[in-house]
Amino acid sequence: MMTEQTPPVVPHGMIKTGARVFLVPGWVLALAILLKGYADIGDGFAAGVIAALVVVLQGIAFGAEELERIWVARMAPVMSLIGLLLAYTVAFVPTFFGYPILTHFPRMNHHVIHFGPLEFITPVVFDIAVFLVVYGFCVGAMLTLARAEVRHQRVLQRLRRQTGKRGNP
């Protein structure tokens, strides 16, 4: 909690370095968990949170403005909505062809195209949608909190300039 007595906390250099170093491996880990989730431990949910954590770490290490600079952070709320639409697409499109809602393809025991552990099946698309929604939520909510805090600080600064003294309105 930042008060006027305590100076703002400047993140240690190690945090900054760590944040940068972990960014790409973190995403690779998240994508791996996501894509092979159907064959191994993990799923879109966990992958989404992990991907969000490494992005949020950038914000913690470098400040809220850094989040604005990173495209995948700025677009997080949009990605969340895209994910939701993707999930609905997977869910509802089969209904147009007479299948029950959320029928997955290829159907049971049919042939599936593989690429390593990655399978080209609609549950994986659904999982990607879950990933997008969860990632978008985590980063989007943190981004919104950060923006609100930045706005708050600006208001405080302006008030201080106006009253000419330091005060907490």
Added chain:
Amino acid sequence: MNTAMLLLLVAFAAPILALVAGAIQPRLAPSAAMLGVAATAAVVVWSFWQPDSSHKTTWASIYGMNVELTLDGLGRLYALLATGIGFFVVAYASRYIPLHLHHQQRPLSHQTRFYFFLLLFMAAMVGLVMAQDLILLFMFWDLTAIASFFLIGYDQQEEESRSAAMMALMVTGITAVLVLIGSIMLYTEYGTFSLPAIIESGEILGASDWALLLIAIGALAKSAQTPLHFWLPRAMAAPTPVSAYLHSAAMVAAGVFLIGRFYPLMKEIDWLLDIFLFVGFSSMLVGGIIALTRNVLKQILAYSTISQYGYVVFMFGMGGSYGIKGASFYVLAHAIVKSALFLTAGAVSEATGKKNLSDIGGLRRKMPMLAIGSGFAAAGLVALPLTIGFFKDEIFFARAVELGQPYMTMDVLGASLTFAYIFRFWTHVFLGREITEAKPISGWLVWPVFSLGIITILGGVWPEPFTKIAEGAASVTAYSAQHLDVHYTFDPIPENMMAVATWTLGLTIYLTRRKWWRLATGIAHLGEKIGPAHWYYKGLNGLNALSDSVHDYEVRDLRSRVVSILVPAGVLVAIAVVITPNANSFEIGSFEQQDFTLVIMLVAVVVSGFVVMLLRDHLRLAIGLSCVGYSLAGVWAFMGAPNVTLVAVVVETILSLFFIGMLVLMPSTILRFETQAEGDRRSMPRDAIIATIAGLLVFFVSWGALSRTSWNTEVIESQTVLTTAVHARNVVTAILADFRGFDTMGEITVIAITLIGIISLLRSGRLR
């Protein structure tokens, strides 16, 4: 691909086309919209030379829902209105909307939205008139209500527009729910949502008459019939093209369309037809009398629409072959002339800058083409010979002659009111001396009116194409082949005598207006004071007040919030625990050696739980809580559930970050105050009792739920077997994405909605 499906695709491509074109360059939106409407209209026109075409796709078969579309005679008539009149309106709007936006100092880019929703409305209307499945019908029905909400509220910066849009949505939206309820009632009686199948059964089963009444109420509200007519005059707050489209050819027509669609069933219920007679006649009178007293151009036309659709409903009430044919023909003729008159009102207001009849006069010299075009249309509405309107009244009268004297009197009375107010409208605008100078206006505001006027005359001299269209529609409505033949005769047959009586009486009403003026305005005034609109506002304000008081109580302080949410929830859970059979619950299982590590982790959970109780500083509290979560993740790990452990760890981390993020946002003075505040010693016993009760409740709920042997091995085995069959090797993921995918979909929807909530709360600054 058959015609029905082609029409639906083309119709729904039109709004998207306009949206995309408008996004690229706002100036392109009108042309794209015109192209879209023209293409849809072309398909409709082409379909007149095609046999009836049906399309049926199974949709949700377990509920018996299908995408069932049929383009029949009735569908063609209303699709032609929606697209044909739509074309003229869009052409007119291409000049009108930029001027409108300019007056309001809004950017040109706002026009894209106008075309999108106008064409969306058209597409919904096209879908509606083809839908044969009751649920599909309801969906298109509701889509028209949504599109009309945005169209009526197009001038969103004006309070009047917003409240008008809200009112239209409330009246047509709430009654749309009645349509849905009626449809479901029909389903329970007939076991199918397919309307043709229901009609084919040929009888009214059980409570279907009440279902049809609900559907009829929805239809009458949409057609602005008394007592649910009050939304229409207020909807005139919309720009003129919207009024011309929605309130002459599309939205109000949807109501009588619905009656026409269900008429094979409705005609079997005598009391329902009596309701139509009563509602139709009272709408004719109320609309006609109030239209006589209005001064604003569009208000006159709005009340006129109420009255004219009253005719149609009245004809459905009279029934019989002429009643049905008359209703179809009337809708067609009325849409042509009324849209021309609405567009005239817009053009006149644009030229003079005035909206009131008393400020406008003698425009025939400055705007001769407009005067001629709208003169034809006005002549059509008052049913002068050589216009399409003459025949609409002839059929109307013909049915009344069959039924006898009282009906003939009612017909003539209603028609002469129409004559009087339209005569007043047109002569005041175009004849007499010029009151306000008119500045020249674009030809695009005139030629649609002129063309519609020419069509009115064309229908008067060559009615066959129009009667053919009406015949097709009437055959569907009557559920038997109908033949409509109209021609002029100079014999003193009753219909002709009634027409002459109408003109005479109408002219008399107009000429003696000083005598009844105060009476008519008095009636209109009384209607505003104690009429349905008054009750609408009263009801709306009451609901608002109720919602405010509940909200005020809930958000007063933290305690009232907890009381209003957690206490009812807790009580419900407690009741559930008590009434749930607990044969196998609350058992203490056996303790094996391999459970030892698990117990150690659980001790860690308990310890961190107790530590949290002792902490006061918020940051430490947040970290303490996450310790509880991490220890629980450890428990999962020892239970051999790696998926759950992974999720628990990452979720715990991000939750802690959220916690801290929110603490940063809170004013530090309040946090410090809360941390340092000494608890009130006197309330400590009470707090302890509440905490103990709550804790025990949660304990028993968890114990009861967890000790129940729900390890249904069959399900586990079958899901494990199925996991490989659905191409997965991880049973948890297969459950999440496949077996229980519907749950997951609900959950991610909640997550996305929560995000929208967070963003809107923090953006609007309500939290700060």
